[in-house]
Amino acid sequence: MGPTFRPRPDIARMMLGxxxxxxxxxxxxxxxxxxxxxxxAIHAKGSALTGLAIDLCDQxxxxxxxxxxxxxxxxxxxxxxxxxxxxxxELTAQGVIFDFREPNIIRAGCSPLTxxxxxxxxxxxxxxxxxxx
Numbered sequence: 001m002g003p004t005f006r007p008r009p010d011i012a013r014m015m016l017g018x019x020x021x022x023x024x025x026x027x028x029x030x031x032x033x034x035x036x037x038x039x040x041a042i043h044a045k046g047s048a049l050t051g052l053a054i055d056l057c058d059q060x061x062x063x064x065x066x067x068x069x070x071x072x073x074x075x076x077x078x079x080x081x082x083x084x085x086x087x088x089x090e091l092t093a094q095g096v097i098f099d100f101r102e103p104n105i106i107r108a109g110c111s112p113l114t115x116x117x118x119x120x121x122x123x124x125x126x127x128x129x130x131x132x133x
Contacts, residue, residue: 033113042112046075049110053077053120060128079106079127087130096126 007013013021034042047070054077057064063080067073081087081104088100099107108123109115 030113037113045112046110049112049115049117049120050075050077052117053108053110053124056121056124056128060124060131062124062128062131075110075112077108077110079108079124080104081106081127081131083130087127090130091123091126094126096123098123098127 050066050073051070054064054066054068056062057066057077057079064078065080066077078101084104084106085100088098088106091098091106099109101107106127108120110120
């Protein structure tokens with residue numbers, strides 16, 4: 001008779017298997033949240049978040065190449081600035097998270113399930129403060 005295998009009694013048991021069990025556990029939660037919210041509501045909030053971001057860019061005088069037509073954009077808004085790379089680094093140090101894209105783009109991700117309207121407002125206000133210096 002061969003050895004008996006038992007699952008580990010600690011969190012390490014989630015690190016074994018193909019596919020990765022830990023990744024599947026996280027995916028299960030995300031899928032459940034998406035199903036509960038419903039795709040129409042998720043789409044509507046994503047569109048509203050990016051619309052707010054574009055409006056704020058206009059109010060703050062920030063250049064954005066992001067399409068204004070909601071049917072032509074996803075849930076990201078790009079802000080163009082010559083100092084984009086330095087801005088993203090400085091914002092990250094302040095706990096304001098944006099992505100940098102070459103050559104001069106500050107990219108705001110507006111994930112409908114995790115991004116609040118106040119996050120969009122606060123984030124773009126922080127970019128505007130840096131741009132005004």
